[in-house]
Amino acid sequence: MKPRAPAAADPAAPRAFSATEHPLVRTWLDPDASLPGLDELEARRLRAQDGDGVARPAFRAQTRSLLDDGLHYETRVAAQSVLATREHDAHDAFNALVWLRHPELKWALNARQAADVARVGSRQRTRGQCALTHFDEAGAIVWLASSRRLAAWDAHDWTALFVDASAAWGDELAVTVFGHALAEHVWNGHAWPVAKCIVVEVRRDALRGRADDAAIVARWASAERVLATAIRAGDLLADPQELRPLPLAGIRGWHAEGLAARVLAQAPCFRPLRPGRRYPAPWRLG
Template sequence: MRFVAPSREVFDRAVLRHPPLAAWNAVGDWIAAARFPSVAELNRDWDAGWRFVEQTPQLLADGLHYETRIHARAEIATRADNWHDFFNALVWRRFTPLKAALNRRQVAEIALMGDKQRSRAQCALTHFDEGGVIVVLRDRELLARWDAHDWRALFWEAREAWCDGTIRAEVFGHALLEMALVPGKLITGKAIAVVAGPDDGDAMTTVARAIDNGSILTDPQELRALPISGIPGWNPANDSAAFYAEAECFRPLRAGRIYPEPLRVA
């Protein structure tokens, strides 16, 4: 069933105080406001070489693929009064190198496939663009628990690791941010794992570089499922061990599923 976000008039602003939306406090006023910002407002103080343009019938009359328009004209088509496109704009502003890398890869695949067919790589790129999470961790044992879908061990038994920064998640996908508007909604992301040392400052650059050079996101099966609702403090129900045994988002590992090696911070 297609997700329908609550309207600006009725959505519970309390969700802004909890992850993942709490990580967007710098633009919290835009999220909490009674109206959506215009494309002119979205473009303000963002001088990265791209610009948001309102998606209108006149714009679409150029016949360009959405990704091709971004690449050829540096124009990001954005629907007015639309949560999905609004969060996409916020991600573009905050994680510009990652979004640009995804766009370059998409355009390269379109050149190979045409704009009527989609490759496995395009599916992977889209899944990450929409539902992506970047997980930075310093303990390979946590990765082993995650890859086994041992959710109780990963989230409940290792709660301290999520609190002290041994493992942390950065939500990248704009569709996940849109879903987070619903209090208590069970949400699962598509994650890229990055193993880091004491300083994880280059983790985002590492992911962007790997996307650009084609070493990741060649197939959707590369992406690790991550029920972000299990991260301590991200869902009010997860303060009980029973949550990890009962909630629908915690699914067992499918037979034969093997995840790739994680990235390493360069």
């Protein structure tokens, strides 16, 4: 599958990347690679399970006969370990790739979603389900090894967080992008992805060396396993208000060199703090 042509250039936009050159997509696909189809995804699933011993749901074509079982999407995953997947669809392909890389987190989200569907039915949504869906579609984990930059983020002081603290990204802060819709948007040429983040306080020595040059930690399996346990227990993602917005284009390596102050003022993703909005303290790992 080839990416769609990007929208007309915004004068304030970061340097344009082709879909497969973008630092986010580079964490998922080899250079110049197309999105994998169902057969390739299924082969990767089997290899991943053999490699780490963690099950993933089988990727099956989303056909009418599959959907005729009448099951809710999340219930089917939980009860049958089958993931309805549309062939040649970027959204579903990236969802499958996230399952391959982050199975413990995905299973934790699914367990909570399926439990709430069983409890309230498929026509209602709990606050927890909203939080889980926001994270599933647009989520990221920000690994925080120093609280020095937290006040700037709390205040949406984007200049302090992204320009003044540019060198801190990858050292004091790093990000694991989890939401498959974020990857889909970047693949389709959108320059301003905004993640909904869980912030996790970690030791600096534990973070050191994990991030690439765009401050991305592709996977941190042992830490993610702890977060998955907390999600299953309802200690994380009980309410959408737990999630902090982060305009990912501000991070060093996601934009042209020397992010200008006018970009932070003009680009729609760098929004001011909403009056009265307060964010929870970071979640401490271990």
